[in-house]
Amino acid sequence: MTVQELPGAGASHRPTPPPAWRPRTDAAPLLPDAEPYRVLGTPAADRLDPALMRRCYAELVRGRRYNAQATALTKQGRLAVYPSTVGQEACEIAAALVLEEQDWLFPSYRDTLAAVARGLDPVQALTLLRGDWHTGYDPREHRIAPLSTPLATQLPHAVGLAHAARLRGDDVVALAMVGDGGTSEGDFHEALNFAAVWQAPVVFLVQNNGFAISVPLAKQTAAPTLAHKAVGYGMPGRLVDGNDIAAMHEVLTEAVRRARAGGGPTLIEAVTYRMEAHTNADDATRYRGDAEVEAWKAHDPVELLERELTARGILDEAGIQEARDEAETMAASLREGMNADPVLDPMDLFAHVYAEQTGRLREQAALLRAELDAEGDA
Amino acid sequence: MTTVAEKSARAAGKPATMAQALTRAMRDAMAEDPTVHVMGEDVGALGGVFRITDGLAKEFGEDRCTDTPLAEAGILGAAVGMAMYGLRPVVEMQFDAFAYPAFEQLISHVAKMRNRTRGAMPLPITIRVPYGGGIGGVEHHCDSSEAYYLATPGLHVVTPATVEDAYGLLRASIASDDPVVFLEPKRLYWSKADWSPQAPAAVPGIGKALVRRAGTSATLITYGPSLPVCLEAAEAAREEGWDLEVVDLRSLVPFDEDTVVESVRRTGRAVVVHEAAGFGGPGAEIAARVTERCFHHLEAPVLRVTGFDIPYPPPMLEKYHLPGVDRILDTVARLQWEN
Numbered sequence: 001m002t003v004q005e006l007p008g009a010g011a012s013h014r015p016t017p018p019p020a021w022r023p024r025t026d027a028a029p030l031l032p033d034a035e036p037y038r039v040l041g042t043p044a045a046d047r048l049d050p051a052l053m054r055r056c057y058a059e060l061v062r063g064r065r066y067n068a069q070a071t072a073l074t075k076q077g078r079l080a081v082y083p084s085t086v087g088q089e090a091c092e093i094a095a096a097l098v099l100e101e102q103d104w105l106f107p108s109y110r111d112t113l114a115a116v117a118r119g120l121d122p123v124q125a126l127t128l129l130r131g132d133w134h135t136g137y138d139p140r141e142h143r144i145a146p147l148s149t150p151l152a153t154q155l156p157h158a159v160g161l162a163h164a165a166r167l168r169g170d171d172v173v174a175l176a177m178v179g180d181g182g183t184s185e186g187d188f189h190e191a192l193n194f195a196a197v198w199q200a201p202v203v204f205l206v207q208n209n210g211f212a213i214s215v216p217l218a219k220q221t222a223a224p225t226l227a228h229k230a231v232g233y234g235m236p237g238r239l240v241d242g243n244d245i246a247a248m249h250e251v252l253t254e255a256v257r258r259a260r261a262g263g264g265p266t267l268i269e270a271v272t273y274r275m276e277a278h279t280n281a282d283d284a285t286r287y288r289g290d291a292e293v294e295a296w297k298a299h300d301p302v303e304l305l306e307r308e309l310t311a312r313g314i315l316d317e318a319g320i321q322e323a324r325d326e327a328e329t330m331a332a333s334l335r336e337g338m339n340a341d342p343v344l345d346p347m348d349l350f351a352h353v354y355a356e357q358t359g360r361l362r363e364q365a366a367l368l369r370a371e372l373d374a375e376g377d378a
Numbered sequence: 379m380t381t382v383a384e385k386s387a388r389a390a391g392k393p394a395t396m397a398q399a400l401t402r403a404m405r406d407a408m409a410e411d412p413t414v415h416v417m418g419e420d421v422g423a424l425g426g427v428f429r430i431t432d433g434l435a436k437e438f439g440e441d442r443c444t445d446t447p448l449a450e451a452g453i454l455g456a457a458v459g460m461a462m463y464g465l466r467p468v469v470e471m472q473f474d475a476f477a478y479p480a481f482e483q484l485i486s487h488v489a490k491m492r493n494r495t496r497g498a499m500p501l502p503i504t505i506r507v508p509y510g511g512g513i514g515g516v517e518h519h520c521d522s523s524e525a526y527y528l529a530t531p532g533l534h535v536v537t538p539a540t541v542e543d544a545y546g547l548l549r550a551s552i553a554s555d556d557p558v559v560f561l562e563p564k565r566l567y568w569s570k571a572d573w574s575p576q577a578p579a580a581v582p583g584i585g586k587a588l589v590r591r592a593g594t595s596a597t598l599i600t601y602g603p604s605l606p607v608c609l610e611a612a613e614a615a616r617e618e619g620w621d622l623e624v625v626d627l628r629s630l631v632p633f634d635e636d637t638v639v640e641s642v643r644r645t646g647r648a649v650v651v652h653e654a655a656g657f658g659g660p661g662a663e664i665a666a667r668v669t670e671r672c673f674h675h676l677e678a679p680v681l682r683v684t685g686f687d688i689p690y691p692p693p694m695l696e697k698y699h700l701p702g703v704d705r706i707l708d709t710v711a712r713l714q715w716e717n
Contacts, residue, residue: 134494145462146494150486156452157487160459160467167415167441168463186479190452197447352497353531355555358585358632 032227032239039246063089065327087275090301094248106176123337132342152182155191181212201259209274230267242270391574403548418470450480475518489532512565522654537561539605541571546581563603587634593623596647656684678715
């Protein structure tokens with residue numbers, strides 16, 4: 001039954017007309033384009049900045065190598081788990097590159113690569129996954145929030161931080177990353193709503209990589225696109241090809257610029273694909289076919305850029321080799337760092353629960369101390 | 379009978395309610411420290427549904443006392459980000475049961491941020507939660523949710539029972555570099571005392587229990603809304619020949635074991651009294667600790683008087699649920715352990 005068919009619809013039984021109502025915002029400019037925005041392989045690529053693109057290429061190659069190395073470390077038992085971003089490197093790299101030094105990144109558990117691309121030491125970025133401490137770096141020093149394992153809960157943090165910075169008159173933008181599954185969480189909604197109401201300088205980057213572990217997007221949402229969700233909050237939604245780093249860089253730069261200028265938040269949906277399983281604990285063959293994976297291989301973010309840049313003479317064999325060599329150096333240093341056994345102090349269990357230890361914790365620390373001493377004597 | 383608030387009154391003070399003392403605590407903290415921000419649903423123009431934030435938006439502006447969208451996870455989540463940037467948010471949760479949507483933020487982030495960052499990023503957030511019954515509130519407005527908070531390492535949990543403590547403990551909570559769940563016994567909001575704000579240091583801070591009434595026969599261990607009930611019970615017990623000591627915990631985390639243990643060792647008998655459900659409630663933990671440390675001094679098992687293990691009842695039945703003077707006295711009578 002449509003509204004028109006409802007009993008009484010259209011009948012003139014209203015004694016008085018309702019008070020005038022008008023929407024708060026014109027929805028049209030907020031709506032995303034029907035197709036993901038692309039630059040590579042389109043006429044828009046004529047305006048590529050060669051220096052920036054060479055940097056993007058080097059970072060992509062490094063990111064791909066980082067993924068491979070981290071996955072290898074998992075197989076060697078050096079990492080408890082690693083959620084790969086193979087296929088999504090363009091999103092990760094672009095997110096890191098568009099931020100100024102004073103800006104903040106709010107990554108999810110999958111976004112170690114974005115943190116590394118922002119300058120975080122690759123070993124520090126992996127301590128959570130290695131298991132020696134939850135966050136291996138000082139978030140304030142790097143302006144990178146702890147990698148968030150609960151889904152979407154870091155998004156309201158980004159809003160609060162950006163809001164606080166603006167209250168203090170500081171020029172700070174927060175970029176918060178979340179996956180397609182995370183958009184179903186309540187915190188996603190609350191964060192976007194707060195950001196829009198407060199006009200907070202935040203950019204929300206959704207990496208739609210097709211699956212939340214095994215659940216495909218079609219079972220995650222009935223929205224036309226995830227970018228459409230922006231309209232309901234009163235912020236612009238942008239749909240972008242997440243494998244096209246030039247498009248990613250452009251769209252993110254524009255959103256960061258808007259936020260910095262006081263224009264409020266933006267929701268960006270990057271359409272990409274997770275080429276590997278959710279983590280090493282997952283079997284992707286149970287929920288998706290080879291044909292789909294193969295189709296995405298043809299749209300690989302590294303090759304996409306490499307093809308464009310070599311065709312335009314921006315990148316040559318020497319440049320490619322240089323990027324690969326750099327990536328190998330990073331991988332070697334990561335291997336070396338991860339192969340060294342971390343030195344752990346069990347008493348750290350009690351060191352950072354409260355500013356001042358409670359009596360209860362002092363008692364328990366003494367118990368562990370005694371156990372350790374007994375172990376040492378044995 | 380004199381109320382607790384009256385007992386703690388200062389001769390030179392003026393009559394004040396607990397609500398006014400709480401407001402004053404936030405006002406003074408905001409005036410002294412520009413990083414203190416109050417936020418929550420209705421805290422601005424309305425001054426909160428209990429008027430605890432009355433006048434703050436007017437005095438400090440909407441940027442310092444902010445009406446947020448109606449979303450508890452969003453409120454607390456945004457406060458986390460604000461604290462990450464160096465502010466000291468004071469968050470109002472309006473009613474006990476309304477705080478539940480924020481539990482993931484509270485437990486997964488607020489309580490753990492210092493720990494997961496090895497001390498690099500402490501979160502000085504005060505979460506004000508009006509809690510408990512006795513005001514005739516409808517469903518979801520009268521929960522005693524303290525056990526949930528107690529079970530979460532990384533949080534401090536405090537609850538004032540007097541006008542003086544409302545001010546002193548809230549000042550201490552806002553000044554704390556750790557997150558504090560500040561439980562406000564809403565049925566004591568309108569309790570009055572002659573009071574004038576002291577320097578925050580003049581009132582014992584977080585982690586100190588106080589003997590509110592000295593006695594020799596047994597110790598009543600309580601906090602928040604049950605303190606006045608216990609003091610009334612102690613007065614009534616005199617007719618039975620019992621001289622009851624009453625300890626106000628004030629702070630559930632950290633738990634001031636020493637003050638409690640010292641009292642129970644002296645009286646040899648103890649009853650824990652609270653509104654929250656008994657099974658898995660704070661009293662279970664307290665009774666266990668008292669038993670561990672006072673076993674040879676005890677003349678009887680440690681007993682508990684708590685709310686029943688039921689969802690909070692409808693307002694017309696709450697008087698049967700809440701620990702009252704008679705139930706406390708009947709339990710005290712059971713302390714005359716013969717065999």
